[in-house]
Amino acid sequence: MALEFCLATASSFVAPLLADYLVKPIERRIRYLFRAKLPNxxxxxxxxxxxxxxxxxxxxxxxxxxxxxxxxxxxxxxxxxxxxxxxxxxxxxxxxxxxxxxxxxxxxxxxxxxxxxxxxxxxxxxxxxxxxxxxxxxxxxxxxxxxxxxxxxxxxxxxxxxxxxxxxxxxxxxxxxxxxxxxxxxxxxxxxxxxxxxxxxVKILEDREAWTLFEMNAGLKNADSSVIGEAKKIIKECKGLPLAIVTQARALKGKGPNTWKDAREKLEGSELMEIRSIQKKKDKNAYMSLKISYEHLEDKMAQTCFLLCALYPEDHSINVEDLVRYAWGLNLYNKANSIEKMRNEVLSVIDQLKDCCLLEDGDDGRYVPKL
Ligand SMILES: Nc1ncnc2c1ncn2[C@@H]1O[C@H](COP(=O)(O)OP(=O)(O)OP(=O)(O)O)[C@@H](O)[C@H]1O
Ligand SMILES: [Mg+2]
The missing domain is CATH 3.40.50.300 (P-loop containing nucleotide triphosphate hydrolases)
Incomplete structure (x- = not known):
């Protein structure tokens, strides 16, 4: 009886204490856990x-x-x-x-x-x-x-x-x-x-930064000197573009010197799609990235002008006046009834190509294709 009384009395003041000090904070924590979202x-x-x-x-x-x-x-x-x-x-x-x-x-x-x-x-x-x-x-x-x-x-x-x-x-x-x-x-x-x-x-990477990104993704710490030599040439071909650097580096990571040499030769010959390890990995993003930009060009004339620019040797500055003449010869804009009109049209196309990063400024009013 005495014991019963004690317990009853105890529970009457212990229960609220338990609720305040133990149950409520736990409940709050659980509620918080369900409500709070983890970092995105x-x-x-x-x-x-x-x-x-x-x-x-x-x-x-x-x-x-x-x-x-x-x-x-x-x-x-x-x-x-x-x-x-x-x-x-x-x-x-x-x-x-x-x-x-x-x-x-x-x-x-x-x-x-x-x-x-x-x-x-x-x-x-x-x-x-x-x-x-x-x-x-x-x-x-x-x-x-x-x-x-x-x-x-x-x-x-x-x-x-x-x-x-x-x-x-x-x-x-x-x-x-x-x-x-x-x-x-x-x-x-x-x-x-x-x-x-x-x-x-956002602009492309500088040489030193490109090397750091490549090295990180290709795991070159213990690579032999011939691989390092090929790596340096491959990075040059990636033109500071992180996507190309990461794609190349991951495709070649752990491969033997012959695969590196083969990849470098194909890149220098601009045969990106023929590099076996890239095809195998279906990692064609660098190529696809350029293709999508090209397909999104607003009109046929812009696409043709880009293709004309791509016929020039790599890193070659293109004379705007030459482009105007080709556009005139190929009648790329049939509403242009004078060279002057065609020039204006070509200049506007060049702005379009620059705006979507397919061309960039060269020296003295000349333009270089981006890739
Ligand atoms: N600063 C960086 N450090 C490491 N990797 C990078 C860096 N910048 C880009 N990359 C890598 O390069 C690739 C392309 O980057 P990202 O997707 O950010 O390009 P993007 O400009 O958004 O391209 P898109 O126009 O196709 O959307 C990714 O694999 C990304 O991890
Ligand atoms: Mg993106």
């Missing part, structure tokens, strides 16, 4: 990341623009495989002052519903209704109530500017609420069309 895995930077002068400068510029209240949209552009996605992931991983960083890959065809689902997933939003417009309204409402960084990776088509953002349900940041946008694209004109207040170009 999209934004994890590879351990093989190499810092480069160009991407460091771009990184700093973007970080500054993120702090600037006047900037709503930041455009990051550069040729295929130069490291835009890698860079914006790093930015997303290090950006401060946002409730959440959302990363969406847009790609060639705009799929609004897919984007809405990805954004909702990143912010733990369960849509109440499944129709596109209602989803947009739900996203808009949630995103307007906080501060978010939205990374739209790989834009091709010029969107209907802010109207498309509205259709998806992305409110631009105003008075500290809403979304700051970083978009990446291969084409400068996409940044212009989207009216990005800050436009940042």
């Amino acid at each position: 895995l999209d934004l994890v930077t590879s351990k093989n990341h190499v810092d480069s002068k160009s991407s460091d400068a771009a990184f700093n510029k973007i970080m500054e623009a993120l702090k600037d209240d006047k900037v709503q949209k930041i455009g990051v552009w550069g040729m295929g495989g130069v490291g835009k996605t890698t860079l914006v992931k790093k930015v997303g991983g290090e950006a401060k002052g946002f409730d959440r960083v959302i990363m969406v890959t847009v790609s060639e065809t705009l799929d609004i519903e897919k984007m809405q689902n990805k954004i909702a997933d990143d912010i733990d939003l369960n849509f109440e209704k499944k129709t596109g417009e209602v989803k947009a309204a739900e996203l808009w409402s949630r995103l307007s109530n906080g501060k978010f960084l939205v990374i739209l990776d790989d834009l091709w088509n010029e969107w209907d500017d802010d109207e498309d953002l509205r259709k998806i349900g992305i409110p631009l940041v105003e008075n500290g609420k809403g979304c700051k946008i970083i978009l990446t694209t291969r084409n400068y004109s996409v940044c212009q069309h989207m009216e990005c207040e800050e436009i940042v170009q």
